[in-house]
Amino acid sequence: MTGEVLWAPSAEGRQPHDRVVLVLDRGELRYRDQRKLQGIWVARGDDVGRIQGRQGPDALDIGAAELRDLLCRRRGELKPALMDQALVAGLGNLLVDEILWQARIDPRRAAASLTDAEHARLxxxxxxxxxxxxxxGCVPQRPGWLTSVRARDDAACPRCGRSLERRQTGGRSSYACPHCQRPP
Ligand SMILES: [Zn+2]
Structure with missing residues (x-):
């Protein structure tokens, strides 16, 4: 998603968005992110599994059938379901907007309502x-991707050229194309 790990040889140059600073003998390791973290856990050995137990399967590894099963058992809208780390781990706002736009699926659809073709596209x-x-290392601003236009005031869909719809939910901006992401 966002954030970066930085090395600094001294305590100089700390910034308000440095959420974690590890002071070491020869400098500092900083984790800098505009977002606030939910928390940080120090894990050793077997603890790693226990901490990760709060999360759903990793989005990088999840198979089509597993994703489909999880969504079919889920109530509520599709986008918040995909962003729920307890369901699938690793998907944030930008990623989910891009994925749903590329898959041509309305983020407000009920998670359990997708057709076979939509599950495959998703x-x-x-x-x-x-x-x-x-x-x-980020959701790239590739030509033809939603992410390449979403920051613009007059954001238009890279696929059909129509105006994108922007909605504000929980302090986050959601972008979708009301034409390309219509329900079937
Ligand atoms: Zn479109």
């Missing part, structure tokens, strides 16, 4: 967007 979109984003 999983393909997830694989594609994640593999590229992991390689590049």
């Amino acid at each position: 999983h393909r979109g997830l694989r594609r967007v994640l593999s590229v984003s992991v390689r590049e």
Whole structure:
């Protein structure tokens, strides 16, 4: 998602968004992120499994059938379901918007209401967007991707050219194309 790990040789240059600072003998390791973290856990050995037990399967590894089963048992809208780390771990706001736009699925659809074709498109979109984003270290602003236009005032869909719909939920902006992401 966001954030970066930085090395600094001294305590100089700390910033308000440095959420974690590890002071070491020869400098500092800082985790800097505009977002506030839910928390930080120090784990050793077997603790790692216990901490990760709070999370659903990793989005990078999840299979099409597993994702489908999880969504079919879920109440409520699709987008918050995909962003719920207890359901699937690793998907944030930007990623989910990009995946749903590439898969041409309305984020407000009921999670359990997807057709076979939509489940297939969703999983393909997830694989594609994640593999590229992991390689590049962010959701890239590639030509033809939603992320390349979403920050603009007059954001238009890279696929059909119509105006994107922007909605504000819980302090986060959601972008979707009301034409390409219509229910079937
Ligand atoms: Zn469109």
